[in-house]
Amino acid sequence: MINVPKLETLFLWGNKLSGSIPSCISNASMLKNLDLSNNFLSSLIPDTLGNLRHLEWFQAFENNFTTEFVTHEWSFLSSLANCRNLRRIDVSINPLKGLLPTYIGNLSTSLQYFYADDCELKGNIPMEIGNLSGMLHLSLWNNELSGSIPASIGGLRNLQALDLHSNKLGGPISESICGLERLDTLSLWSNQLHGPIPTCLGDMTSLRYLHLGSNKLSSAIPSTLLNLQDILELDLSSNYLNNSQPLDVGHLRSLVRLNLSRNLLTGDISSSTGGLLTLLSLNLSANKFHGHIPESFGGLISLEFLDLSHNNLSGIIPKSLEKLS
Template identity: 50%
Template sequence: MKMMELSANQFSGHLPSTIGLSLPNLEELYLGNNRLTGVIPSSITNASILTILSMNTNYLTGAVPNFGNLRLLKRLLIGENNLTGESSSPELRFFSSLTNCRYLELIEVSLNQLNGILPASIGNFSISFQVFRAFGCRIKGAIPNEIGNLSSLADLYLDNNQLTGFIPKTLGNLRRLQRIYLEHNKLDGYIPDELCHLSNLGDLYVSNNTLYGSIPTCLGELKSFRRLYLDSNKLESTVPLNLWNLKDLLELNLSSNRLRGSLPSEIKNLKIVNKLDLSQNQLSGDIPISVGGMQSLVSVSFAHNKFQGSIPESLGDMRSLESLDLSYNNFSGLIPKSLETLNYLQYFDVSHNRLEGEIPVGGRFANFSAQSFVQNYALCSETRQQFQHCGKTVERSKSKNMVALMKYILPPIIAVILATSITLLMIRRRKSHRQLPKSENALGLACRWISYQELREATNAFSETNILGSGSFGSVYKGTLSDGLDVAAKIFNLQSERVTKSFDIESEVLSTIRHRNLIKTIGCCSNSEFKALILEYMPNGSLEKWLYSHNYFLDMLKRLNIAIDVAFALEYLHHGLPFTVLHCDLKPSNVLLMKIWLDTLAILV
């Protein structure tokens, strides 16, 4: 008997203890993918002319035996069992015994419970040794520098272990190395420049370690790269420019590091890349329009960075795109309609940005939940109940674009003339306000005029039972208008000149602002003896009530959402208008809650 092939059956039980004695002429033994249990008999080493021994994917237990007598062995496959190292030594000494196998080409010991240290003697494997697979074995300690002696090594699989120390610089000596898998270990230090000597390197995986420093610039010179995974480390600095010139790269993952800088237009050179992940970094600037040239992209993530500007229309040119994540950035403007043409898009997320305008409805957009769009500047929709309708939002968007146009086109010298003109206009406007008849709406055409009689009836003659709150400015009453609309009427105390001025200022400001996290002005009532603003009524009360009353409760997520909503409101007041508005009384009692149980929505008043 020279060859026995029994793999991929359902054999169970122990191997015969005399297997090596009864088959002395055996050259190839295939027992993989069965249900064999027990230990590997030591007699197997008596089959001294074995060249291939395959026992992978069984339930074998015990220590890996000494295979040193199998001097003609070429392939050893004992992976995916429950084998261990020797209990008497932390070093995996069976590897040392394999140095006697001078024709050894492949070792597969992955997915066992070796729980030991690689000996330096692995550097003495045969000169024909090509494949070393030992992933998921609980191997500890450092990778021996002697590994650099394996001049024929092509594949190195040491991922998903507990390796520590540095990536050996001696790997740079292995000029035939094509695949390096070291992810999910505890390696630290720099990515050695010596790896750039590996002109045949196609795959480099060092994800989920604690590597630091910068990405070696010379990696961009390795035109053989197909997959480069440097994610989930502590890498910093900028991405080397020549990395975007790897035209044959299929997958690139630099996520969860500390990389900074902007994306160059050269990113378009990644013509055939299908997976690109740059999330969880500190990258900034605009996404270049040239990104649309990456026609083969299937999955791309720019999430959790500091990107800004508009989302490029050219993203719609990525016809193969299935996943697009732009969340947690500073993107502004509209969601491009061109994205409706992406027929394979399955995952889409633009949440937590500063986007505005209508959410697209064509293409795959009907399949995306509200979570894909939450926490944005001013998105609107005619079909999604979670967002405001688009009429007023579109008007504000046009106004904002006009302001931006004037800002960048007019020369600085015109700004002086413009400021003078605005000053004269404000003086004239104030004079005209003083000449308004008593019945005229102080807020112009921006809100509804409500008579004093209607407001009196709505609040039950300003009954004390209708008071929602009071302060130095006056009191706030709950009321129900003749059309059934519940409102909050803010009645100003005209005995104070400061309060009268406050009404004028609030009227002017509130007639200008529109934001989902700022109180909406329903109308006003104003004459020489009475002034009131009619505001949207919030039945859930103030944040103060929910924080300090025993009968109410806010979990941590709702508190965080409320804080974010307030921050969005302040950001809009500071930067979203042609002028800056300062809220000088920010406190829990001035934060009203529209929603509580589903998506918490906080309103700043």
Template identity: 35%
Template sequence: MPSLAKLVLYNNSITGTIPSSLGNLSGLTMLSLSYNYLEGSIPTVIGNNPYLSFLQLSINNLSGLLPPSMYNLSSVYYFYVAGNKLHGRLPSDLGKSFPSIQRIGIGQNRFTGALPQIITNFSRLQRLYAGFNSFTGIVPSGLGRLQNLEVFVLDYNMFQANKKEEWEFIASLTNCSRLEMLSIGGNRFAGKLPSSLANLTTNLQWLRTPSNYISGVIPSEIGNLANLINLDFSENILTGTIPEGIGEATQLTQLYLYSNNFLGHMPSSIGNLTGLSELDAHGNRLEGSIPPSIGNLSKLSALDLSSNNTKRNYGSSLTILLGLSYNLLDGPLPLEVGNLVNLRQLSISGNKLLGEMPNTIGNCRVMEILLMDENSFKGSIPDYTEFDGQQTEWQHPWQPSQHYQLAGVVPCPQ
């Protein structure tokens, strides 16, 4: 079919290799073979087509190197080979290739080496997905030249930053007014969190830095990022207090601060995040009283404040998780626990709770995991041990290597 311009076969069960005869389709502008079971290497002839503008080979079993001819695709604007077994280094003169490129997806492969500095010459680039590889070195500075950049994902590589100058890419990204997602989790970033993070565009919706070695404090102006939906600073070594300004990011639905060294009180402004569905701040050193404003979070479905130093907590309309294990909570478990009718997991192990287990817990009819061990409960187990015909899971307690201490009583859920 010498006149074929578009070949779209994605999301099938095609096996075998990509035939070299596709190189005969000199007028091909779109080739989409993703979500199949293709294997072997990418034929060199694919890169010889001067008109190919859309190439999608993701989610197959392709292996080997990217053939050098691929960098000659002068018309390509969409280049996706993610989710394969490709390896090798990106050429240092990569920026001279792909003059029309807008979207690059090379994640979930085995690429190594540095992300070339010259990538900042991709003036039309909108999205770069390079996560889940083995890239090393520092992130190129000068990313601010990419005025059309919307998504920048480098998760789970071996990028590093220790010195201020190695963090310059964050300051440079403040010039990218269209940026919507910045995700750099699972790397080797260390040193202090740059204050310039709060100067990123207000169009930013996803900001993720989990599983690194980042220290310092959250910038007090973090609330400037008013359109954030997902904010994830988990599993770092951040310290200081959670700033009041975080309550200005009123579009947040997911806030992950767990496994850091945050101190002080939970800010009262947290109650301004009325759209929040998940709040996880376990494994810190938060103290004092949790503000009553947390009761304003009517959409909150998962709350985990385990292993902190807080004296009091407030419930809400939880549907997934309430985690308060391994603290110093005391007193009886209130009857109002039965108001959490959609709760799937209740974890209150390792406290000083006492008295009888309330019968009202039987109202939690979708409960899947109930952890109440290592307390001082007495009396008999209520008859409500089966919920809608499914046996509740009584699990062996998880023993953390170290934990902080909550104190006070469990209040009645609002």
């Protein structure tokens, strides 16, 4: 029996604990921080966690927690709706399976961090997720989520990071995402998204990391993306994007990684690319670029990786590239 009525913090992460979470943990009624991560715990996450009315922080990632064999119901989320001060939930890397329930929208609006990565989730992202108005980070990567990205995500006005990569999400990228004015990271790579890149993404001046690679996006790369002058990483690789005019990326002065590989881009490579003094990695391979390699590439003094393979480039290799050695 757990009988520690004044206990506020219980950290047991990074051990070799096994078995289940005892339901009597609710006896620690003043508990605020509970971290059971990186153990060998299994069975169900108990509904009695909902009795911890002061709980603010619950982490249980990297265990072997499951859900009911038949329903795979995430009932523990329903119980955690009783914890009105809850700020963080992390149940990543557990074989929970099942669907993300609609009652996720009943969680406290104080919730700021929700991580359910690599949990074997299926089905749609419920529109009720848009009720979590206090959310800062939402991460559901490496699951089997399908359907479209719900427009209700645009209601998470404080969101700073949205990571949905490595799922089976389809449909177009919802323009409601453009309303997330504080978004720093948008990671949607390795899905089945199609249609154009929304031009309004160029209005999201807080973006530092935009990863849309390995989808089925088509049409031209919108010139509005060149408004993201503080962006650090831009990955649009492995899509069906096309541009007949040189993409003038010279204004992206903070750019560290640019990957436009495996698209249908044509025309000349813009000489303005050589002005990106902070660039570490540049991948323009497997497109249809033609003309010469710009002499200006010799100005990429920080460059560590350059791939221009499988294009239609001609002429001689510029001597300016010797500056990169």
